[in-house]
Amino acid sequence: MIRLTAALLLSFIASGASAAPQPAPQDSRPAAQQPVAGGPEELRSKAQAGDATAQYLLGLNYEFGEGVPKDARQAVAWYRKAADQGHKEAQYFLALAYRRGQGVPRDFAEAAKWFRKSADQGYSEAQYFLGNAYATGEGVPRNDVEAVNWFRKAAVQKAASSSDPGVSLAQYNLGVAYTNGTGVKRDYGEAITWYRKAADAGNEDAQYNLALAYDLGRGVKQDFAQAIAWYRKAAAQNHPGAAYNLGVAYEKGNGVAADPAQAFAWYRKAAEKGYPEAEYNLGVAYAFGQGVAQDLKQALSWFDKAARHGNSAAMFNLGVVYAQGEGVPPDPVEAYKWLTLAAAAGDPEAAGARDQVGGSLNAAQLADGKKRAAAWTAAASASVAAKP
Secondary structure (H helix, E strand, O other), X not given: OOOOOOOOOOOOOOOOOOOOOOOOOOXXXXXXXXXXXXXXXHHHHHHHOOOHHHHHHHHHHHHHOXXXXXOHHHHHHHHHHHHHOOOHHHHHHHHHHHHHOOOOOOOHHHHHXXXXXXXXXOOHHHXXXXXXXXXXXXXXXXOHHHXXXXXXXXXXXXOOOOOOOHHHHHHHHHHHHXXXXXXXXXXXXXXXXXXXXHHHOOOXXXXXXXXXXXXXXXXXXXXXXXXXXXXXXXXOOOOHHHHHHHHHHHHHOOOOOOOHHHHHHHXXXXXXXXXXXXXXXXXXHHHHOOOOOOOHHHHHHHHHXXXXXXXXXXXXXXXXXXXXXXXXXXXXXXXXXXXXXXXXXXXXXXXHHHHHHHOOOXXXXXXXXXXXXXXXXXXXXXXXXXXX
16 A cells, blocks of 8 residues: 555745745836836936936836837946936836846846945845845855844834835744744744735745744734734735645644645646645645545656655655556556665665565666666756756
């Protein structure tokens, strides 16, 4: 019989307990900026006459191809003219250009310099990015205390509009800092304060972490109903961890009535986003017919996906599947490969099962199994290295 667990414990991977800052916010025209009146020619005329706001807006036009052909170099040239005059939004977009290598060679130190100029003028997105730079050592020496300092400066501001994500991202990262004790003393209650602010602003990662806090009773009184409510908000924004934990909730009956079909549906949503634990639990559901018709081929397919994302339990189950021929022809060499990989990934039962299967193999088969495992590991490492 395949050794399967009905559901994993709540996962801390992804955004749940990560100390890494959030991805950069999307570019947007700051809503607070007042456009220069008139058409493109009047805008150009004012920009050429030295009007910093017109220079900045002309840079935006070239970056986004509004009224003129897209031209990253022209965008940078106009941003620089405005930035040299102290225009904070232009300084921010010039920093982004250096950070991304758009219109100029990528230069993180130069990006940090211009983020700082904009941040010193109180521009929240620049403050967020400068905090991000200190948190990662991108263009400046890594300094967690300075990262928190700049995140806090952005976090206490009021966002100019929904198109200004710097405030909510900084609030989220302050929550992460307090959760992990990075740059500040660990304080789960303070983390909740900042997660809630970011969650109310629509940040899905903060919504997920707030749900996780209610789920675990960490920094707040345990409340499964509140956890479910916040998981739903994050899942509605396609957060895979939230969808996965909703699946766990429906499987265990935490905060909702137990419902295997609903558990399966949420596991599928997370699995389709490549969430390894959800892929594994989807395999469990197909293997046992939980919330879906039993289908060992589908179970095998999802175990394979989870294994390729590093899930050791899925690797173990693949080893058992091939050893016992459940849904596939028996293949002890393939079983040995997967059990070897599961043992290397830390599965507590895999080494014993591997040795048991290995005892039935001849020398050539044993060598083949080891070769397959080594080849799989090399291919997986190469795939990770190739990702940007």
